[in-house]
Structure formats: structure tokens, C-alpha cells
Amino acid sequence: MGIYLVIKNNIKRAMRNRMNIVMVVLAPLLICVVTVISLQFKTNIVRVGILDDANTTKEDIKYVMEQLDGYQGIEVQRAESTLINTNLIMGRYHRYIDTTKPLEPQVREIKASTVIAKNVSNSEKSSKTAKQAVGLLITTFLILATVHATQYLKDQKSGTISRYMMSGRVKGSYFIGYCGYTFLITAVQCGVCLGLMTAIMPRVRMEFTLFITIVLTIALLAAVLSMCIVKLSKSDLRANLTASSVAIILSLLAGTFVATEHMPKSMQTLQVLNPINWILNLL
Structure with missing residues (x-):
């Protein structure tokens, strides 16, 4: 009571x-x-960060930019290698491209994953x-x-x-x-x-x-x-x-x-x- x-x-x-x-x-x-x-404000854009070092050439950056920048649903920016985990957690970047590794497989994989994301039910x-x-x-x-x-x-x-x-x-x-x-x-x-x-x-x-x-x-x-x-x-x-x-x-x-x-x-x-x-x- x-x-x-x-x-x-x-x-x-x-x-x-x-x-x-x-x-x-x-x-x-x-x-x-x-x-x-x-x-x-939560968009479906995939933000890709390019990790470059002292051995990265302008041609490498240009290749990645030409392949991904302007590709529907993808934004490309140069990123700092010291803040990889922080940027992933905070959502500043969703994927990274490491210029010290072969670029073509990385670019192909990101494009494929973007297509899959668009086709989500x-x-x-x-x-x-x-x-x-x-x-x-x-x-x-x-x-x-x-x-x-x-x-x-x-x-x-x-x-x-x-x-x-x-x-x-x-x-x-x-x-x-x-x-x-x-x-x-x-x-x-x-x-x-x-x-x-x-x-x-x-x-x-x-x-x-x-x-x-x-x-x-x-x-x-x-x-x-x-x-x-x-x-x-x-x-x-x-x-x-x-x-x-x-x-x-x-x-x-x-x-x-x-x-x-x-x-x-x-x-x-x-x-x-x-x-x-x-x-x-x-x-």
C-alpha cells in the first residue's frame, strides 16, 4: 500500500x-x-585513408586516387599512420590502403566490399x-x-x-x-x-x-x-x-x-x- x-x-x-x-x-x-x-547525418560513404611512407611515390598516390576517388560511395584521403586504430574506432576512416604493399589487390577488395554494402537487404x-x-x-x-x-x-x-x-x-x-x-x-x-x-x-x-x-x-x-x-x-x-x-x-x-x-x-x-x-x- x-x-x-x-x-x-x-x-x-x-x-x-x-x-x-x-x-x-x-x-x-x-x-x-x-x-x-x-x-x-550517418551516410553510407566508405572513407578510405591512404597510408604513405618515405618510399611512397607520387604515382602510387595518383593511382589510388584515380581508381577510388569519385567511385560511387567512396571518399579517399591521405591519412596518418600513427592514428590508425583511433581513426577506425571513431569512424573517421573505414578502410586503409598501405602503399608499402601491392596496391591493385587492395583497391579491388575495397571496390568489391563497397558493392556488397550497397546490395545489403x-x-x-x-x-x-x-x-x-x-x-x-x-x-x-x-x-x-x-x-x-x-x-x-x-x-x-x-x-x-x-x-x-x-x-x-x-x-x-x-x-x-x-x-x-x-x-x-x-x-x-x-x-x-x-x-x-x-x-x-x-x-x-x-x-x-x-x-x-x-x-x-x-x-x-x-x-x-x-x-x-x-x-x-x-x-x-x-x-x-x-x-x-x-x-x-x-x-x-x-x-x-x-x-x-x-x-x-x-x-x-x-x-x-x-x-x-x-x-x-x-x-
Whole structure:
């Protein structure tokens, strides 16, 4: 009963605050717009870096440029050999050509791989787009849920939780009730946002059961993680900063922003323990 009262009272309190209502309504719209715009900038162009050394001739560079530069779907630039792994992880370059090795086989292989990428089925493209969109949503709602959850700290400082305990109820039930409130409000926002994205973006398509599963899983993860962070924090500023850091790190490891195949093996292994990766694997 205490848990239900905490959920109900916090929903009423949120609805009485106009700023909360505005945030609940506008946040999904803003998140949807930002996600759609960010995904539009993700092009299918393959960026190739040419690694040259002291023995590289102008003819070698000219040959590669003539073969690849202007080839549909390929951009060619000269690259620094000291930043190979960093550029691959950050997506600055997708492939490299080593001028110390035979050039023709490398050029032929890159052209072939580009053709294969163009012929990828629409279902695979839709799955990739959906994963990118959901990955961005998870990152955002991990942060946004903490904004809702930090009200727990304010209740603790104002004595609301102490008065709740004086009525004969356990402090733990207030915490669980606040988890429930954070879960519900995050689920509503996430549902609205993902619903708008499926309506706006043709490639983001999913069955109703999968849609509900994704929304509830994101809300559950966001609520539990945000409340745990709030419980361990002494201020709402520290809680929000910690949640933002955790969300970005988890998203990076899950491949939301950068390609995971170019990451070190140790980082790829950590994906098994990453809850964001679990959710993306549902798609």
C-alpha cells in the first residue's frame, strides 16, 4: 500500500508542476527530432585513408586516387599512420590502403566490399537503423530518468521521507515506490518517443509486442540504474553527472556512436555485460 501511495502522490505532484508537464510532453518530441536529424547525418560513404611512407611515390598516390576517388560511395584521403586504430574506432576512416604493399589487390577488395554494402537487404538496413535509433534513445533516457529520480534526494532533505516513516511505513518502500514512479514516467516518455520515430522513419519498424518489450525494458533499466545512482549520491548535480557518464560509457561500449568491430578485444568482450547491448540484440 505504501508503494502505491508513493507512486500516486508523486504522479500528482508532477502533474501540478507545469514545468514537469512541459518536460514530460516536450522531451519526447525534442528527443525524436534530435535522433532523426542525427541519423540523417550517418551516410553510407566508405572513407578510405591512404597510408604513405618515405618510399611512397607520387604515382602510387595518383593511382589510388584515380581508381577510388569519385567511385560511387567512396571518399579517399591521405591519412596518418600513427592514428590508425583511433581513426577506425571513431569512424573517421573505414578502410586503409598501405602503399608499402601491392596496391591493385587492395583497391579491388575495397571496390568489391563497397558493392556488397550497397546490395545489403532492406531488412538489414532497417535493423541497423532501428538499433542506432534505439541506442540513442537508451542513452537519452538513462540521463533523463535520473532527472526525475533526483526528486528523491529533495524529499530526503525536506523531511518527507522521515514523515513517511513516522506513519509506520518502511523507508525501503518509499525507495521502491519512487523506482515505480520513475519507471512509469520514463515508460510513457519512451513510448511516445519511439512511437513518433516509427511513424516518421520508414526504416524503424517493429512489431507491437517488440515495441512494448523495448519500451518497458528501457524504462526498467533507466529507472533501476538512475535510482541506484541517486541512492549513492549526495546531491542531484553529482547524480546527474554520474548518470550522464555511465550512459555515455555504456553506449560507447554497445556501439551506439562508434563501430564495435574496430575496438580492442577486451572492450568487445565487455559487451556481454552491457545491458544496452542486451536491448539492442532484441532488434
